[in-house]
Amino acid sequence: MLRNGYGNSWSASQLKIESSETRRLREEYSNAAFTGFIGKSPEILRVLNLAEKAAQVQSTVLICGESGTGKEVIAEGIHLAGERALGPMIKVNCSAIPETLLESELFGHEKGAFTGAIKNKLGKFELADKGTIFLDEIGEMDIRMQCKLLRVLQNKTFDRVGGENSICVDVRIIAATNQDMVSLIAKGEFRADLYYRLNVIPIYLPSLVQRKTDILLLAEHFLHKYAKVFNKSFSGFSEEAMRLLLQYNWPGNVRELQNIVERAVVLTDHSRIEASDLEFDSYNRIEKSKPNPIYQSIVQGELLTLEEYEKQIITAALDRFGSYTAAGKALGITHKTVAAKAQKYGINFEREARV
Numbered sequence: 001m002l003r004n005g006y007g008n009s010w011s012a013s014q015l016k017i018e019s020s021e022t023r024r025l026r027e028e029y030s031n032a033a034f035t036g037f038i039g040k041s042p043e044i045l046r047v048l049n050l051a052e053k054a055a056q057v058q059s060t061v062l063i064c065g066e067s068g069t070g071k072e073v074i075a076e077g078i079h080l081a082g083e084r085a086l087g088p089m090i091k092v093n094c095s096a097i098p099e100t101l102l103e104s105e106l107f108g109h110e111k112g113a114f115t116g117a118i119k120n121k122l123g124k125f126e127l128a129d130k131g132t133i134f135l136d137e138i139g140e141m142d143i144r145m146q147c148k149l150l151r152v153l154q155n156k157t158f159d160r161v162g163g164e165n166s167i168c169v170d171v172r173i174i175a176a177t178n179q180d181m182v183s184l185i186a187k188g189e190f191r192a193d194l195y196y197r198l199n200v201i202p203i204y205l206p207s208l209v210q211r212k213t214d215i216l217l218l219a220e221h222f223l224h225k226y227a228k229v230f231n232k233s234f235s236g237f238s239e240e241a242m243r244l245l246l247q248y249n250w251p252g253n254v255r256e257l258q259n260i261v262e263r264a265v266v267l268t269d270h271s272r273i274e275a276s277d278l279e280f281d282s283y284n285r286i287e288k289s290k291p292n293p294i295y296q297s298i299v300q301g302e303l304l305t306l307e308e309y310e311k312q313i314i315t316a317a318l319d320r321f322g323s324y325t326a327a328g329k330a331l332g333i334t335h336k337t338v339a340a341k342a343q344k345y346g347i348n349f350e351r352e353a354r355v
């Protein structure tokens with residue numbers, strides 16, 4: 001007879017059944033681990049290959065990439081494809097929890113440790129025992145907490161807030177960030193020693209525009225998904241709709257694409273998604289239509305008269321192109337008009353040498 005950590009006793013035959021059932025479940029999880037992660041571009045195949053390798057070991061993984069690129073999906077896949085799949089996966093968004101609460105959130109606290117600590121509380125690390133802890137937005141973690149996390153990585157133990165005994169847990173750490181960690185380190189906002197401890201297996205998730213070949217594949221995937229959810233039926237996207245999807249710059253990456261397709265599925269009355277059904281996020285449309293500093297100065301700064309803007313444009317074009325003819329060609333006016341405007345605005349330009 002054997003006893004597990006909870007004091008239950010198992011006979012040898014039960015253990016055998018358990019282990020074959022466990023093996024079956026683990027295989028099932030492992031086979032399904034990355035199936036929801038859509039993409040066939042070489043960049044994504046590289047990510048999947050790396051993530052599958054990471055799942056086979058216990059090393060710490062740091063997943064970097066812009067918001068909405070699928071960092072959390074990859075972290076879940078690594079957990080499910082590995083030997084901890086049947087254990088818990090505990091997620092902590094390090095930026096969403098106020099600094100003062102994060103320590104007790106991660107490491108737990110003892111009753112009476114601080115005002116309001118009316119009973120013992122298990123921290124996320126204890127809850128993740130035999131499983132994985134996913135530390136999202138790690139770049140936002142307060143610098144004092146970084147020091148405490150480093151200690152956990154070094155010693156594999158920690159103390160509950162107000163606790164006296166060190167606690168040892170068996171947890172695999174996967175961290176993620178959408179920040180440029182190297183520049184955070186350069187600014188002194190992230191500890192280099194913690195970064196190196198976390199960055200044992202780095203996985204970089206490319207933005208959607210860096211893997212344009214996945215856009216239509218993802219769009220089709222979400223179309224099927226939401227058609228099923230909302231019990232509708234579609235024949236696909238029109239040519240024009242596909243062209244728009246490919247042209248857009250996707251600042252919100254896959255999350256934004258998912259939202260736009262969901263919105264189109266819900267709101268359209270067509271049996272095919274048309275360009276007019278695709279409502280791009282207005283915030284991003286503004287970002288996109290903010291082409292240059294002149295736009296910014298008009299929107300946010302001191303407004304100049306139209307003539308003053310014209311003077312700046314003519315001056316800049318002459319500086320850039322070096323002649324009335326070339327500047328006029330670029331601006332779509334004749335060289336005579338450029339010369340006249342230069343004279344009108346008193347722009348100092350040596351006509352003779354540079355017509």
Ligand SMILES: Nc1ncnc2c1ncn2[C@@H]1O[C@H](COP(=O)(O)OP(=O)(O)OP(=O)(O)O)[C@@H](O)[C@H]1O
Nearest residue numbers: 036037038066067068069070071072073178254255
């Ligand atoms: N390759 C993909 N295939 C299918 N769905 C995806 C893919 N990538 C992302 N998604 C979906 O997009 C949404 C955002 O993904 P996720 O939360 O993993 O991004 P993230 O990089 O962790 O974002 P953030 O940095 O903002 O936390 C989720 O709903 C996820 O299911």
